[in-house]
Amino acid sequence: MPIGRVTPAVTQLRGSAVGEWLAFAIVMAIASYFVAPAATPIDRALPFVVVLISTCGFIAQRFPAFFQIAALLLFAPAIFIADEHTRLLAYGLVAAAAFAFALAIANVAHASVALTVIGVLLLRWIPLSQVIVWREVIVMIGAVVLVTVGGLKPAPTLAIALLTPIFPAKMLLFPFVVAILLLLPIPRLAIAAAFAVFGYYARYSITILCIVLIIAVLWDQRHLLNVPAYAAAIALFALWPWSGIVARAFPAILFAEPPSPKSQPVWVALSRGETFTIDVPHSATVTASGANAASLPAGRIVGWIDGRAADVPDFGFMRREHFFSSRNRPPRTPLADIHDYGAASWLHTAGRIRVAAPANTLRISAAPDLPPRTKLQIEAVEFE
């Protein structure tokens, strides 16, 4: 509500609302501290999430009961769901529903900035222990600039903020670059086309930035895609307990396969030219990855498995510290092995290579032209 038109009665109302929401947030945060398990950083951040949802309720100004009960519903997964991933997704869904509802009912003109800040906090500031404050503050400022100066809606702004790498530091300027692009008197379609071409030829980590930039610039021209776009946005937002995965491993994660219960750990690392053999009864699926291979170009063969080329990426190239500078791309069928939580989460990018009907012995060799510290890791073999 514009300040010039605020009547004393309204001021009093909002004043009491501040006190009421503040008290509610404190009560809820204390209660959630006792209810939340200590198993993961997401569980431990439950009081923080509760406060964010309460803030959504305050900003939305309507249907306060919905937000209060939504905050209360966060207790249900903490109490009832023992399985870690299921519990975290349940948190994600409740918070995403509350956030989306706030966005839907709030007076967008005045609430966009506040809701964007809340969204960025949820997506990037958990786990709190791994936040590099000054870098994240710059990202936050970039998001606010996108909303205020760039005139972007909160949903695409959050996508930009989510995907903005904080390593190297120069990439913190990404939201500002997008804001400038939005202000340029160039047709949005032309910008999108240019970045589509650029992204096609760029390395994986740059390509995804191009894609999110294209989504942002075309967001206002989606017309018939309005409903699917928001539904997809809510679904992705619900994954905030693994926001790092959404930022760096999407859509590869959708094709990821959980480790087979029949898989046998091997954990052998082969330096260039080294060979390793395993006796296998039948055909096998080998889980392999590279070590110190993040700088190798995508598709680079790091070894051979019974005559099949192993073009596997570095196992940890999706860690936020390495991702942008890495030249790898995720394997076609990555292992669904998620590490860490929130913005720090990353996908262990081991590839699964199926070797059909080999001889009784499986011969694995590292490429002879590998850089000195680079190794081919054989993590596990699954006998069929």
Place this chain on the structure above:
Amino acid sequence: MTVIPAFLLLRGNALRRWLAIEFGAWILLGALALFVHPFQIQIDPYLAVVTFGVCVIAAFFACVALADPLDVRWSANRAAVVAALFYAVAIPLMLRTPIDGDEPYYLLETESIVHDRDLDLSNQYRDLRHSATGRTDLGPQLGDPIGRRGEQYSRHEPFLALLMIPGYLIGRLPGAIAVIALFGALLARSTVRLFEDEGIADATTRAIFPFIALGPPIIFYAARIWPEVPAAFCFVEAIRGMRQRRAARWMPALLAFVLLKLRFLLVAVILVVRAFRRRSHAAIAIGILAVPVAIVAFTSGNVHRWAELIPGSPMAMLRGLFGLLLDGAAGILFQAPIYVFAVIALTRWRAMPPAFRLGISSCALYLLYLVPRLEWHGGWSPPLRYIVFLIPILGLGAAALWERISSQAIVACAAWTVALVAHGMAYPWRLFHIQNGENVVGETLSAIWHSDFSRLFPSFIRPNFAAVVASIATIIVLIISLRFRAAWLLPVIIAIAFVFGRRAGDRIEFEDTHVIHRGGGLYPQEFQVQRFAYRGGWIVKQGDSLSFLARAGPSKLQYSAGATSMIQIGRDAYVLPATSGYGAIEVNIPHTGRVELRCLSGTANLDRMDHE
């Protein structure tokens, strides 16, 4: 899922907005389904889809309630059609498992009438393989009357069985249930009409309608074979008829009401007395009531006794009354929370709509006889069985208070109702809960945390301390009309309960879920008829052991044993002398925390252990 209801109830912007929301919801479900495999989410897909469906329906009715009145096409008929559509979806969900409780017996009666033109179920029991019940384990129920020539009758009144004949002939079991669902739809229509008659605003009716028609307990009884929903329809029609002084409406309704279940006679008596004010009219009324009584007594055999006319002790009455209100497994508070407001409405008696006062006052005698019964909770049936017929009237009371109820409380009730419906629809067999003093939520938490969470829920089936506390709190709240903010109070209660729930309690009931059983067996057996009449326990033999959280210090262990047996707790062994009935011994728990109880010799039925 809600496309047809949307076209029935909405138009203009509201319709367009809802269709977009529903489309988006399906996309959201599809997207979330993609995450299940890679993120290794452990969830029952059936539960997930049912929960999604229930949430979408809840959102739809929220949209109907909050939409601009110009964009809503609201009428009793439309509401009934929408309810019928959802009941039609509920039928296959409920038929995921075979029908249970009294249901198959009603269907056997229908089959007997259709195939044999009689009520003798002997041949039905002999040839269960060809029965539509899907149950081959049926036998006569306890107390079923036997005819002079050995005919095996059911104790249940045959009127419901008669009503189900057309449905049965068309579609066998689903067809028979469809008849009940049809009554459910008629009930929805009558309820909306009743609300209109009593001056409830349309907006309020739209808001409370889904709680009544699609919330517990109606939804669970509208898609199962019980006489409760047809009875509720008859009761509402009788009330409406009396309010409108239309004898042609209330007389047949009341007749059908009593024919459906003889116990409803206790309601009908008061209604008739209130309808007729002259002696001659009262005589006619008694004559009218005598007809169904005679019919029911003739057709269902003499399963009722004159002794049943004497109500129970005041203590039993209090137990049943508070149980109906507060019990974790069978009380309104936990099983249909929106009707808590109807209880509050009772304290504002004079301000309530006349139909509410008429309906509630006519049930006084019925409740007087119901609450002291050992089976006040409904026995082997979905919750709140004995007061289902009263639900629309309770709904009227809640509707009369609606404007004064805080939105927090309404949203909290809505969230809990959605959970109840989703759970009941996904796992219909869990609607039947053995009467052991626990409830689904308490059992689930106890199983997860291996601690006694059930003790935190008031139980009047196996009275506990929480029941006393809840009863006193209820009295205080009702007497001083205490108002509180649900959204502030609930987190505090939940947090405190969660902290204390994980600690050792004063009483260990050995058959409870939180006890880790290594060997042994439940006493009495799980499906024991009238299980609530027994002291539950866990039978241990030599080598069996139990593990549970307990408090350090002296405790009294209650048990029964046919012969002397021996148990070990911690490092100490205790001899359990043979008992006639139940006995008790003093034991010492060495430390607070997890304790192992091992049976060293003999066999004992361990009832409970109380910390002293």
